[in-house]
Amino acid sequence: MAEISPSLVKELREQTGAGMMDCKRALTEANGNFQDAVDWLRKKGLSAAAKKSGRIAAEGLIGVASAPARAAMVEVNAETDFVARNENFQAFVENVAKVALDIGDDIEALRAASYPGSGRSVADELTQLIATIGENLVLRRVQRLAVASGVVATYVHGALRPGLGKIGVLVALEAPSELEGLELLGRQIGMHVAATRPDALDIGAVDPAALERERNILAETARASGKPENIIEKMIEGRIRKYYEEVVLLEQVWVHDGESRVRAVVQKSGGKLTGFARFQLGEGIDRGPQGDFAAEVAAVAGH
Numbered sequence: 001m002a003e004i005s006p007s008l009v010k011e012l013r014e015q016t017g018a019g020m021m022d023c024k025r026a027l028t029e030a031n032g033n034f035q036d037a038v039d040w041l042r043k044k045g046l047s048a049a050a051k052k053s054g055r056i057a058a059e060g061l062i063g064v065a066s067a068p069a070r071a072a073m074v075e076v077n078a079e080t081d082f083v084a085r086n087e088n089f090q091a092f093v094e095n096v097a098k099v100a101l102d103i104g105d106d107i108e109a110l111r112a113a114s115y116p117g118s119g120r121s122v123a124d125e126l127t128q129l130i131a132t133i134g135e136n137l138v139l140r141r142v143q144r145l146a147v148a149s150g151v152v153a154t155y156v157h158g159a160l161r162p163g164l165g166k167i168g169v170l171v172a173l174e175a176p177s178e179l180e181g182l183e184l185l186g187r188q189i190g191m192h193v194a195a196t197r198p199d200a201l202d203i204g205a206v207d208p209a210a211l212e213r214e215r216n217i218l219a220e221t222a223r224a225s226g227k228p229e230n231i232i233e234k235m236i237e238g239r240i241r242k243y244y245e246e247v248v249l250l251e252q253v254w255v256h257d258g259e260s261r262v263r264a265v266v267q268k269s270g271g272k273l274t275g276f277a278r279f280q281l282g283e284g285i286d287r288g289p290q291g292d293f294a295a296e297v298a299a300v301a302g303h
Contacts, residue, residue, distance in 0.1 A: 004028060012037055021124045057136045058282035060084055062168035063093035064154045065101055070146035071154050072100035073168045074110075075279050076126075079135040089137070090164055092129055096122055096139065097163065104144045111139060143170060143277040150175040150271060153186020157194045169193045172275040173266075185269050188256060193278050198249035201276060206248060214243050249276060 004027045012023040012034065018041050030036035057077035061084050064073045076093045083089050095116055103110045115125035122139065130137050145152045150173045157167035169190035173182055200206045218239045222232040244251045250263040250273065266273045 004032060008032070008034065012041075018127060021120050022127065056285070057138045058285040060137070060281060061090065061093045061160070061164050062156065062166060062279045062281055063097035064156055064163050064168045064170065065094070065097035066152065066154050067101050069148070069150065069152065070101060070144065071152040071170050072097055072104075072142065072144040073154070073170050073277060073279055074100055074142045075140045075281065077138040077140050077282065077285070078133075083133060083135055083137075084160065086133060088129060089133060090161065092125065093164060100142045100144055103142075105142055107139070107142050110142050141279070143279070145170045145172040145275050145277060147172050147174050147274065151182050151186050153183055153190055155187050155190025155194060157191075166281045167194050168279045170275075170277045171273070173269075173271040174274050175271040182269065182271055185265075185271070189262070189266075189273065189276070192252070192255045192262065193249065193276055195255050196249075196252055197278065197280075198252060198276075199247040200249065201273065202250050203244055203248055206244070210247075211240075211243075215240065249273070 004024060008027060009020060009023045012018070012027060013020055018026070022041065023037070026037040026040040027034075029040050057079050059079060059081045060075065060077040062073065062075050064071060066072075074093065074097045076089075076096065078084065078089065096110070099113050099116070099122060100110055103113050111121065111123040111126075113122050114120075115122045118125050118128075120128065126137055126139055153171045153173065154163070155169045155171070156163060156165035157169075159165040171186040171189045171193065173186050173189075175182055199210070215236060218236045219232065222235045225232075227235070245253070250261070250266070252262050254260040254262055254265050262273075
């Protein structure tokens with residue numbers, strides 16, 4: 001059997017875009033013959049998968065997985081919403097979320113981690129799935145939360161099946177012991193976060209740049225009213241408090257009763273809210289120009 005050098009594997013990967021393990025296997029199957037290895041990858045559809053990598057993928061699924069005192073969430077994108085109903089795609093998202101429970105927030109470490117039962121890495125398994133499904137697929141992001149004692153609750157909005165949907169939320173609640181109802185409270189907070197989209201857990205966690213931008217906008221608006229500076233400063237501070245109530249989770253009005261503050265609800269439970277994460281499918285992805293599909297078809301048809 002021909003010796004397969006790392007440089008040859010690297011060269012094949014660069015030419016075809018296939019995963020490292022797939023390139024190594026192709027060269028092994030081809031007894032070290034480079035062109036035969038290229039042909040082997042093409043026959044398996046793995047080379048074609050690389051050509052799809054430049055296409056916009058903003059659909060797909062959010063997947064969550066949980067274990068005692070920790071939970072993880074991933075976003076895996078596809079080009080079309082149709083793929084979200086593909087059972088192989090759903091299984092991939094579920095399995096990657098479970099892998100993230102142990103790997104954590106490092107997306108590159110997650111891509112390099114072993115995919116259960118395949119002998120391939122998560123990245124190479126994704127390449128295999130791209131070849132099978134025929135669309136560009138992207139493992140976009142991952143988040144894991146953990147507590148020393150307490151629960152990390154999960155909530156998925158509009159779930160296609162348990163743990164898979166379009167919006168996912170993790171909620172970390174610290175508690176000295178397993179308080180009754182803490183899991184339910186975490187889920188309720190998850191529903192609240194899904195609805196209100198807070199930017200920060202507490203006032204201290206608000207992005208300073210965002211706060212300064214908001215303050216400048218409020219100052220410009222207040223000065224346009226022609227009021228004295230001392231009045232303007234009071235107006236700004238009042239509106240900043242309102243801003244906090246909009247973007248800070250603990251300062252928000254509890255959506256489940258429309259009266260309480262989230263801070264008071266958590267304090268009453270005996271637990272402490274230490275973190276949250278919210279993923280919405282496709283948020284922040286530039287989808288490019290959205291043309292008139294019907295007009296495009298008509299143009300191709302010569303009408």
